[in-house]
Amino acid sequence: MRFRIYRYDPEQDAKPRLQEYDIALDPHDRMLLDALIRLKSVDDSLSFRRSCREGVCGSDAMNINGRNGLACTTNLKTLAEPVELRPLPGLPVVRDLIVDMSQFFKQYHSIKPYLVNDEPPPERERLQSPGERERLDGLYECILCACCSTACPSFWWNPDKFVGPAGLLNAYRFIADSRDRDLNDRLDNLEDPYRLFRCHSIMNCVDVCPKGLNPTRAIGNIKTMIVKRAV
Amino acid sequence: MVSKLPVRRFDALIIGAGGAGMRASLQLAEAGLSVAVLSKVFPTRSHTVAAQGGIGASLGNMSEDHWLWHMYDTIKGSDWLGDQDAIEYMCKMAPQVVYELEHFGMPFDRNPDGTIYQRPFGGHSANFGEKAIQRACAAADRTGHAMLHTLYQRNVRARTQFFVEWMALDLIRDADGEVLGVTALEMETGDVMILEAKVTMFATGGAGRIFAASTNAFINTGDGLGMAARAGVPLQDMEFWQFHPTGVAGAGVLITEGVRGEGGILLNSQGERFMERYAPNLKDLASRDVVSRSMDQEIKEGRGCGPNRDYVLLKLDHLGPEVINKRLPSIREIAIKFANVDPIREPIPVVPTIHYMMGGIPTNVHGQVVLPQGSDPAAVLPGLYAVGECACVSVHGANRLGTNSLLDLLVFGRSAGNHVVGQNLTAQSHKPLPKDAGELSLARLARLDAATSGESVAQVASDLRKSMQSHCGVFRNQQLLAAGVQKVLELEARSQRTAISDRSRIFNTARVEALELDNLVETAKATIFSAEARRESRGAQARSDYPARDDANWLNHTLWYRDGNRLAYKPVNLKPMSVDSFPPKARTY
Ligand SMILES: Cc1cc2nc3c(=O)[nH]c(=O)nc-3n(C[C@H](O)[C@H](O)[C@H](O)COP(=O)(O)OP(=O)(O)OC[C@H]3O[C@@H](n4cnc5c(N)ncnc54)[C@H](O)[C@@H]3O)c2cc1C
Numbered sequence: 023m024r025f026r027i028y029r030y031d032p033e034q035d036a037k038p039r040l041q042e043y044d045i046a047l048d049p050h051d052r053m054l055l056d057a058l059i060r061l062k063s064v065d066d067s068l069s070f071r072r073s074c075r076e077g078v079c080g081s082d083a084m085n086i087n088g089r090n091g092l093a094c095t096t097n098l099k100t101l102a103e104p105v106e107l108r109p110l111p112g113l114p115v116v117r118d119l120i121v122d123m124s125q126f127f128k129q130y131h132s133i134k135p136y137l138v139n140d141e142p143p144p145e146r147e148r149l150q151s152p153g154e155r156e157r158l159d160g161l162y163e164c165i166l167c168a169c170c171s172t173a174c175p176s177f178w179w180n181p182d183k184f185v186g187p188a189g190l191l192n193a194y195r196f197i198a199d200s201r202d203r204d205l206n207d208r209l210d211n212l213e214d215p216y217r218l219f220r221c222h223s224i225m226n227c228v229d230v231c232p233k234g235l236n237p238t239r240a241i242g243n244i245k246t247m248i249v250k251r252a253v
Numbered sequence: 254m255v256s257k258l259p260v261r262r263f264d265a266l267i268i269g270a271g272g273a274g275m276r277a278s279l280q281l282a283e284a285g286l287s288v289a290v291l292s293k294v295f296p297t298r299s300h301t302v303a304a305q306g307g308i309g310a311s312l313g314n315m316s317e318d319h320w321l322w323h324m325y326d327t328i329k330g331s332d333w334l335g336d337q338d339a340i341e342y343m344c345k346m347a348p349q350v351v352y353e354l355e356h357f358g359m360p361f362d363r364n365p366d367g368t369i370y371q372r373p374f375g376g377h378s379a380n381f382g383e384k385a386i387q388r389a390c391a392a393a394d395r396t397g398h399a400m401l402h403t404l405y406q407r408n409v410r411a412r413t414q415f416f417v418e419w420m421a422l423d424l425i426r427d428a429d430g431e432v433l434g435v436t437a438l439e440m441e442t443g444d445v446m447i448l449e450a451k452v453t454m455f456a457t458g459g460a461g462r463i464f465a466a467s468t469n470a471f472i473n474t475g476d477g478l479g480m481a482a483r484a485g486v487p488l489q490d491m492e493f494w495q496f497h498p499t500g501v502a503g504a505g506v507l508i509t510e511g512v513r514g515e516g517g518i519l520l521n522s523q524g525e526r527f528m529e530r531y532a533p534n535l536k537d538l539a540s541r542d543v544v545s546r547s548m549d550q551e552i553k554e555g556r557g558c559g560p561n562r563d564y565v566l567l568k569l570d571h572l573g574p575e576v577i578n579k580r581l582p583s584i585r586e587i588a589i590k591f592a593n594v595d596p597i598r599e600p601i602p603v604v605p606t607i608h609y610m611m612g613g614i615p616t617n618v619h620g621q622v623v624l625p626q627g628s629d630p631a632a633v634l635p636g637l638y639a640v641g642e643c644a645c646v647s648v649h650g651a652n653r654l655g656t657n658s659l660l661d662l663l664v665f666g667r668s669a670g671n672h673v674v675g676q677n678l679t680a681q682s683h684k685p686l687p688k689d690a691g692e693l694s695l696a697r698l699a700r701l702d703a704a705t706s707g708e709s710v711a712q713v714a715s716d717l718r719k720s721m722q723s724h725c726g727v728f729r730n731q732q733l734l735a736a737g738v739q740k741v742l743e744l745e746a747r748s749q750r751t752a753i754s755d756r757s758r759i760f761n762t763a764r765v766e767a768l769e770l771d772n773l774v775e776t777a778k779a780t781i782f783s784a785e786a787r788r789e790s791r792g793a794q795a796r797s798d799y800p801a802r803d804d805a806n807w808l809n810h811t812l813w814y815r816d817g818n819r820l821a822y823k824p825v826n827l828k829p830m831s832v833d834s835f836p837p838k839a840r841t842y
């Protein structure tokens with residue numbers, strides 16, 4: 023199978039280059055990550071992140087033939103050759119397919135990504151009805167892979183000011199939690215021309231999320247709540 | 254100070270940001286200690302994220318339950334190798350740590366009355382083995398993901414200081430044996446440093462990557478075990494490795510026992526629900542060692558499925574799309590992606606797959622590392638703690654019950670954290686570092702830097718995995734194990750002659766993998782030497798040449814020392830803290 027992979031080592035390379043590989047795969051190589059590991063067994067300098075190899079840890083997000091996705095859940099059969107692999111767009115490249123995710127996590131941290139409830143907890147669990155719990159479905163499953171935010175033009179232009187789809191999806195995860203008591207502060211924190219309202223509903227984020235989540239809908243819900251609160 | 258390495262100082266260091274490390278760090282950060290948490294990956298990428306099925310706790314939300322029943326099931330599951338004081342401690346604490354996790358924001362599934370939903374799991378029973386019980390607290394089939402993210406979020410709130418993509422290399426001990434910190438590699442820059450601390454806690458997780466077919470992530474390379482072994486700390490009960498009955502055939506990816514908890518069943522090539530023959534009472538929900546051996550037996554006797562008759566089938570279509578989509582959505586996703594089947598219509602091909610390490614660094618219930626000294630079989634090693642899968646308390650003994658690992662992380666992460674807080678570290682000063690601090694790590698790195706030719710790390714690691722898989726599998730015997738010992742020793746020698754071609758300092762993953770190989774080798778040695786020496790069958794150690802459990806000679810924990818591959822033994826603690834002992838008896842399900 024043929025690959026064309028973005029290579030850049032700041033210690034050796036003045037600028038990035040695309041390296042061609044042609045490698046015979048094993049019948050057991052099913053996913054793109056299997057192929058990358060086979061490539062690495064031949065060229066150990068090829069650098070990428072990976073861990074769980076089953077789409078739950080969020081390590082191996084990259085740009086695959088022009089589209090963001092996880093290498094470990096991308097079936098090789100779905101890929102046109104040569105397979106072009108690049109680091110996630112819009113974030114500084116550390117080396118090869120490894121990007122610096124600081125800006126992404128900074129935005130995640132900015133939304134108070136934790137439950138706020140200062141009422142003394144009961145001796146047992148706090149009760150939550152199945153219906154209330156269901157409102158967290160499609161939100162809590164986020165694996166922080168950054169496929170969405172690095173596919174979002176608004177995030178490319180303003181990564182320091184726009185929270186981005188992943189951060190906003192997670193903001194809504196806490197807004198939607200019946201146990202959380204921080205609604206007003208959470209909305210205040212987002213009511214800003216940049217932090218929330220840079221989203222123009224382009225839906226790139228929904229399109230690429232490997233977990234099938236829908237940040238645009240979550241963002242829409244937050245916008246509606248802010249508008250409603252105003253009247 | 255003689256070492257050339259830069260030094261940074263903390264009160265406490267935690268190596269590992271999985272469930273165990275982050276449950277411990279929370280106690281420290283909330284108490285205001287200066288604590289650094291190191292992780293090879295961003296915290297939420299730790300392998301706890303992959304846990305699916307649930308957390309065991311006798312909340313009694315579904316029907317009457319009691320921590321004593323949970324304790325009995327855990328002891329029986331452990332085939333009486335678990336220490337009954339630690340097991341009592343864990344089962345008693347279970348409801349409290351689960352409620353705490355819920356208060357932190359964990360999105361558990363709910364019952365109509367608003368309480369936490371609990372599902373049945375293998376080996377968990379009501380009234381001392383009478384019938385299956387629903388004890389596993391679940392967030393769909395993403396319990397580990399939900400728990401790890403919740404713990405990370407709570408640590409963000411507590412302002413825990415994380416060192417992300419830092420790899421700890423070696424422990425630093427002084428002449429008295431006291432642990433004073435670690436050496437560590439910052440992956441992004443390639444810098445090596447000494448991190449000095451009054452207390453060092455290992456929470457480095459499992460080492461399933463010593464086997465070829467594993468449910469474990471690539472990063473599960475037993476680094477804590479390797480570091481401990483190289484520093485002269487023994488490893489306990491390393492022969493006991495759990496094969497999970499249902500890894501996807503060929504891929505290794507896990508299908509949670511929760512599938513059988515929700516009603517899924519195992520079938521052989523004749524369409525027979527064969528577990529009815531092996532475990533008439535709990536059937537498909539017998540404990541994991543029993544189910545894995547039964548599957549192996551079916552396959553050996555020619556009743557496996559597929560063209561090579563080398564797997565069995567996990568059938569769940571009868572649960573209906575509603576249950577599957579609500580309770581087991583990720584399982585459906587995994588089956589479609591990795592096995593090409595939609596379980597709503599077709600069964601999933603599964604095989605027993607390496608999953609969990611019952612052994613590890615020996616500790617007491619406070620997470621303090623203990624080792625025999627003089628007449629004391631469990632003297633505390635000053636300055637070192639271990640929690641989570643890398644530790645051996647021992648609550649899992651010879652076979653862990655499903656849901657008891659996530660519980661172990663919460664209970665002992667918390668108790669170790671509290672114990673460290675109780676040390677009043679801020680009032681103590683750092684002991685002087687020994688002159689040779691860091692030299693072991695520098696020598697390991699220097700060997701790699703100097704090697705211009707040699708075998709590839711990937712090749713040696715792959716051969717090691719294959720050897721462990723064929724010599725230390727579900728069924729073992731003397732001949733296989735003795736040959737395995739030789740192979741692993743040869744591989745150890747080969748691991749010292751590897752070379753990497755990547756010369757960059759920046760994010761050199763080839764170097765990281767080479768350093769990990771050293772840890773895989775230590776873990777494999779501990780495993781195969783311990784397994785070879787134990788001449789009985791107990792829990793996950795099944796020997797066809799010694800098919801019976803032998804309580805007269807082997808009701809002992811193994812301790813393996815790296816130096817000379819020496820083995821020592823210490824008695825199992827059959828005495829609980831407050832209740833009567835559960836004396837060993839025959840184990841049937
Ligand atoms: C697929 C799967 C499903 C499971 N399902 C369940 C379940 O339903 N219920 C249950 O009870 N148990 C389950 N288990 C078992 C359980 O998930 C694990 O035993 C547990 O999560 C281990 O947690 P830990 O905190 O000890 O380690 P991990 O979560 O593996 O974390 C280890 C940490 O150590 C760090 N680390 C390692 N080495 C170094 C180093 N050298 N330097 C710096 N950092 C390092 C890593 O980066 C990571 O942060 C499952 C296991 C698997 C594999």
Ligand code: SF4
Pocket residue numbers: 173174175176177186187220221222223224225226227228237238241
């Ligand atoms: S919908 Fe909003 S967040 Fe998503 S890609 Fe478009 S602008 Fe970005």
Ligand code: SF4
Pocket residue numbers: 163164165166167168169170171187188191230231232233234235237
């Ligand atoms: S929303 Fe989806 S794409 Fe975005 S970070 Fe979360 S899992 Fe990844």
Ligand code: FES
Pocket residue numbers: 072073074075076077078079080081082083092093094095
């Ligand atoms: S390796 Fe974990 S998401 Fe791909």
